[in-house]
Amino acid sequence: MKAATELADFRLRHTLRVRWAEVDPQNIVFNGHYLTYFDIGITEYWRAIGLPYPDGIAGTGGDLFAVRSVINYHASAHFDEFLEIAVRAAKLGNSSMTFEMGIFRDGERLISGEMVYVNADPESRTSRPLPEKLRKAIDVYEAGGPIG
Amino acid sequence: MKAATELADFRLRHTLRVRWAEVDPQNIVFNGHYLTYFDIGITEYWRAIGLPYPDGIAGTGGDLFAVRSVINYHASAHFDEFLEIAVRAAKLGNSSMTFEMGIFRDGERLISGEMVYVNADPESRTSRPLPEKLRKAIDVYEAGGPIG
């Protein structure tokens, strides 16, 4: 699968507006807040595939924990700008999955990155296979199938 | 009881340093972060009286929820400054209690305020009397008694 680099490469897009409290004295969004933006986008992803977090995911028998995040900062976002958070499930492993992430402003890619989650037992944190229902919902969604 | 207006009026003081992510484009700490500072101070208060949050409080049969917060902004804090968070239990009602709060920099009061909590059932959120053990630990601490 070709890497997602343009807004059109993502089915899931969610718009938000930069808050004053997210901007630092350099007049740009503080680098850590992009992970909050990623998280918001992924919440919308679960909703879009019909498994709203946390109950929808729990209903499949899954419990997901972040194991890796990568952010590449291409350009800065500023106060009050509208940003589009773009999310694509790029890789489904046995117990882990990878989201490709993008943040765009007027079609310009400001941020690219990825979030890797593993399905794990909430008590022991030992990994478990991704639930079949979760896997299928993602496959249908990314193939352009009906939502939910 | 006279209002606490100087650092010396507070037994509990906790020092922290302003983080870059807490400062906004006006080069001052964003106003909402002072409630995080208050919360840090109150966490230290519970530790100081021997009832560390949340288990120590739970062990008295209490579960506290914020019902009111007030902040007066006298002067601004800036990046990298050391601040002293000062906490005093000022009033113990039947089911609620009030902390007087201060934030100081080199003895200058930047912030004054209060936090009011009510003891409540975590399920129904109906108020319950403050546990006697909690009340006593506070009284001893504020009277200058031994810690813990």
Next chain:
Amino acid sequence: MKAATELADFRLRHTLRVRWAEVDPQNIVFNGHYLTYFDIGITEYWRAIGLPYPDGIAGTGGDLFAVRSVINYHASAHFDEFLEIAVRAAKLGNSSMTFEMGIFRDGERLISGEMVYVNADPESRTSRPLPEKLRKAIDVYEAGGPIG
């Protein structure tokens, strides 16, 4: 003027959705984040009256600093809920102004409060009268006049 206690008492309403990162281990929005919500509402207020922050306000000769905030917590907000942030300019003094604030969920008031700002010189922080243009834009808006 009667206090604003219902959603219908506010002309400015802005909807947002609670983020995962804003929820604490009690499963409720951490008390400090409501000040971020207030700030978002006030940003929308400035936009609604035609003076978007910060340039619109700066264009009137004003520079506003928070001097007091009050939050009353009536009920808790939870992850993923839609909240309506409601803002009303309730009092215009010589150099200061007070916003009445409300946060509602399905018409139920979860939060009430106020934010007081003073117009001040950004360097010296000495207070200055509210700019006439700012005062007039607020009066027109609250009287139900055209927007902007």
Next chain:
Amino acid sequence: MKAATELADFRLRHTLRVRWAEVDPQNIVFNGHYLTYFDIGITEYWRAIGLPYPDGIAGTGGDLFAVRSVINYHASAHFDEFLEIAVRAAKLGNSSMTFEMGIFRDGERLISGEMVYVNADPESRTSRPLPEKLRKAIDVYEAGGPIG
């Protein structure tokens, strides 16, 4: 240079305590806050080499912008735990530099990662060589030389 995987591999270590507002309903630190912890560690790094941010860096003619961040989540941090933020300047390029990052609890590595910064003109954001003074201060520090 061998990768830094243990606390002893880092000269710069800074201790902080997890705040209630940083913990999410899974009872673990929300993944985005680790970038705030990284930032706190790097602030301490600049102080340790005698170039406190932002004035010390500005005095070398530098202005640094984050261009990449990576976080690997090995285990979770919880409320009230003491964490050690560990920072090592691992690679100095022409205009960019890479910090290796670690977060430890009682010697156990919870988080590993990296932060890459580029020196750039604050207006045009075009990259510029790292200032010689900055480069030298880092080299001396990492070689075990005197501080400041």
